[in-house]
Amino acid sequence: MTMNEIRQPGAEMHTDILPIDPMKIGQIVLHGSPESLLDEWDLKWEVNTSDLAHMKRAAAQLRSTDIPVAFPTETVYGLGADATRSTAVQGIFQVKQRPSDNPLIVHICSIQQLKEILRSNGSRESIPAIYQPLIQKFWPGPLTIILPNPKESPLAPEVTAGLSTFGARMPRSLLALVLIKLAGVPLAAPSANASTRPSPTAAEHVKDDLDGRIEMILDGGPCDVGVESTVVDGLTHPPSILRPGGISIEKLRKCPGWEDVVVGYKDAPEKGIKPRAPGMKYRHYSPKAPVILYEAGAERPTAETIREYIRQRRRLGIIRTKSWPPACGLPIDSTNDQEEKVRTVAKLEEHVNNISESPFISSNGNPLPLQEDVLAEPGFVNLLQSYTQHRVPVASFMSLYLDISDPIDLWEISLGREMKDIARGLFSALRELDKYGVDAILVEGINDDEGDIATAVMNRLRKAAEVRV
Numbered sequence: 001m002t003m004n005e006i007r008q009p010g011a012e013m014h015t016d017i018l019p020i021d022p023m024k025i026g027q028i029v030l031h032g033s034p035e036s037l038l039d040e041w042d043l044k045w046e047v048n049t050s051d052l053a054h055m056k057r058a059a060a061q062l063r064s065t066d067i068p069v070a071f072p073t074e075t076v077y078g079l080g081a082d083a084t085r086s087t088a089v090q091g092i093f094q095v096k097q098r099p100s101d102n103p104l105i106v107h108i109c110s111i112q113q114l115k116e117i118l119r120s121n122g123s124r125e126s127i128p129a130i131y132q133p134l135i136q137k138f139w140p141g142p143l144t145i146i147l148p149n150p151k152e153s154p155l156a157p158e159v160t161a162g163l164s165t166f167g168a169r170m171p172r173s174l175l176a177l178v179l180i181k182l183a184g185v186p187l188a189a190p191s192a193n194a195s196t197r198p199s200p201t202a203a204e205h206v207k208d209d210l211d212g213r214i215e216m217i218l219d220g221g222p223c224d225v226g227v228e229s230t231v232v233d234g235l236t237h238p239p240s241i242l243r244p245g246g247i248s249i250e251k252l253r254k255c256p257g258w259e260d261v262v263v264g265y266k267d268a269p270e271k272g273i274k275p276r277a278p279g280m281k282y283r284h285y286s287p288k289a290p291v292i293l294y295e296a297g298a299e300r301p302t303a304e305t306i307r308e309y310i311r312q313r314r315r316l317g318i319i320r321t322k323s324w325p326p327a328c329g330l331p332i333d334s335t336n337d338q339e340e341k342v343r344t345v346a347k348l349e350e351h352v353n354n355i356s357e358s359p360f361i362s363s364n365g366n367p368l369p370l371q372e373d374v375l376a377e378p379g380f381v382n383l384l385q386s387y388t389q390h391r392v393p394v395a396s397f398m399s400l401y402l403d404i405s406d407p408i409d410l411w412e413i414s415l416g417r418e419m420k421d422i423a424r425g426l427f428s429a430l431r432e433l434d435k436y437g438v439d440a441i442l443v444e445g446i447n448d449d450e451g452d453i454a455t456a457v458m459n460r461l462r463k464a465a466e467v468r469v
Contacts, residue, residue: 012212013067017203018054019219022174025052038139038170040112043178055175058218059182066091070192070206071179072220074172075142075228075246076199076427077206078107078189079214080179086156089188093158095213098195103161104188105144105229106168109180111135114168117186118147120154130234133255140177142229142246144169159188169229175220191228192217196286198427198464201226205431226424227456233264240264244456265459286464287434289317289441293465296447300328303402309440314408316400317433317441321415321422324444326398333399333407393425395432411436422446423453426460 026045045052058069066088068081079096081088083106093100108114111127118125127135131145144167149160160166168186171177180187191199194209203219210217230245232252238260241249252258292309294300306328310316318328326332393415399407411433415425433441443465448455462468 013215015207015211015214015217017207017217017219018058020051020054020175022051022220024049025055025175025178028174038111038135040110041181043181054218055178055182058179058216059184061215062088062179062183062185062187067215068092068095069179070200070203070210070214070217071176071189072173072203072218072223073107073176073189074224076201076223076226077192077203077217078171078176078187079192079206079210080107080187080189082183083107083159083186083188084154084156086158089156089158092188092190095210096190096193096195098190100158101161102190103163103167104159104190105231106155106159106166107176107180107187107189108168108170109177110170113180113186114147114170117154117168118150120150120152125150128234130239130257133257134232134234134252137255138247138251139170140172141170142172142225142227144229144231144243144245146231146233146235146242148235155186156188165233165235167231172224173220175218179218198287198430199228200431201424201427205428208431222424222428224424225453226426226428227453227460230456232258232261234258236264238262244453244459246453246456248453248455287430287441289434289438290466291430291441291443291461291464292467292469293443293445293461294469295445296322296450298445298469300324300444301442302328303330306330306400306442307402309442310402310408311439313437313439315436315438316408316410317395317436317438318410318412319415319426319429319433319441319443320412321444321446322417326414327400327410327412328442331401332410333401393429393432395429395436409436411438419446419450419454419457423457426457430464 026043029042029044031040031042058071061067062069062080062082066081068079068091070077070079079092081092083089089104092098092104106117114127118127125148127147134143134145146165146167149155149164149166155166192206192210193200197209200206200209201223203217206217225246228243228245230241230247231243233240233242239258240262241252242264244265249261249263252261290309306316393413395411395413398410398412400410401407413425413429413432415422415429430441443461445458445461446454448458
């Protein structure tokens with residue numbers, strides 16, 4: 001197929017959801033030292049399973065068309081396209097209806113692939129030393145680093161939105177890494193949602209937003225982290241965080257050279273700026289219903305305050321976290337047997353317990369047992385977590401009585417008290433409540449310093465909220 005024959009995003013198309021089991025797409029062949037996963041690796045398969053066939057189909061589409069492919073990462077689902085072709089990257093902006101001045105993150109499958117970008121056309125650019133401690137500790141994982149874009153960069157100009165830098169990350173998801181490997185090109189990939197909507201953490205969320213706009217969604221199950229990657233800029237002094245995410249500021253400060261890292265973002269959209277990273281300028285993460293965020297320490301909603309948010313449909317959504325009682329302690333219809341109906345996001349089981357055999361083999365073909373010291377390297381531990389999954393939060397229905405004879409319909413989701421459960425379930429909960437056409441969604445906030453990614457959770461909620469209490 002020639003470039004003139006490349007299919008374009010545009011007219012209505014059929015969208016397939018293709019389920020994939022990461023244990024059925026082959027094994028990772030590691031070359032050399034335990035750190036080699038970060039440098040270069042290969043994929044070995046003996047049986048051409050339907051899972052592998054789906055991956056190959058998606059990789060072929062990325063190479064031969066301008067229609068993006070939705071795929072899972074450990075953070076949220078991404079919408080990927082060949083980062084080296086302008087027409088392919090333009091397809092992302094068209095499908096998402098994303099502003100063209102909002103830069104994209106480049107996803108790579110190995111350090112070698114990143115070096116090829118930096119050293120293209122004879123450039124002497126290399127990965128700045130400031131990032132080496134972060135790469136060793138957090139890659140593959142939810143961390144994006146800002147790098148200088150070479151003078152004659154292979155990246156499409158739309159990726160950087162006119163900046164002299166670009167963001168790169170190596171995702172922890174095995175499915176994402178294999179897709180990039182099979183495609184043979186780095187992938188530009190923002191979240192796979194319509195612009196401004198909550199980020200998708202399950203294939204169904206992508207379908208809700210982009211059905212008919214793309215041809216395929218690779219379904220690897222719910223995402224692990226639930227919020228996007230942390231974006232850091234080590235090219236400035238002191239280094240800064242441009243977007244909070246899956247790696248906390250406390251963890252960054254434990255790395256050499258990052259002890260004095262500063263916050264370089266605001267929780268509100270930063271209008272009138274040229275964004276250096278995604279999520280800085282525009283309103284994000286918003287469901288259709290208005291979100292009323294109750295900051296940590298605020299008094300929970302009363303019957304009087306709830307009345308202010310109820311409209312003609314008389315439907316309300318509530319997301320609970322740490323301390324709010326069911327229905328904020330207001331009278332509900334007890335005939336619904338509410339205690340049995342409330343379902344929260346399940347905690348992740350230990351990832352090793354979910355794996356029956358090692359997905360890794362050495363270059364001589366011998367399996368690497370999961371308990372070997374070599375797999376204690378951070379990169380391997382990070383990648384193993386891509387096999388874990390969690391359940392999507394489900395809303396419980398009840399009748400809420402603000403006065404004796406006139407109940408309202410209430411859908412409520414409890415995300416639990418654990419920070420990782422709150423992060424994983426947040427976007428799913430916002431989307432779930434939107435399905436019921438609620439007049440408003442009341443959210444119980446958390447303290448910014450309460451856990452590794454509490455800052456990222458509250459950053460997303462503040463950008464989604466129309467009202468903060």
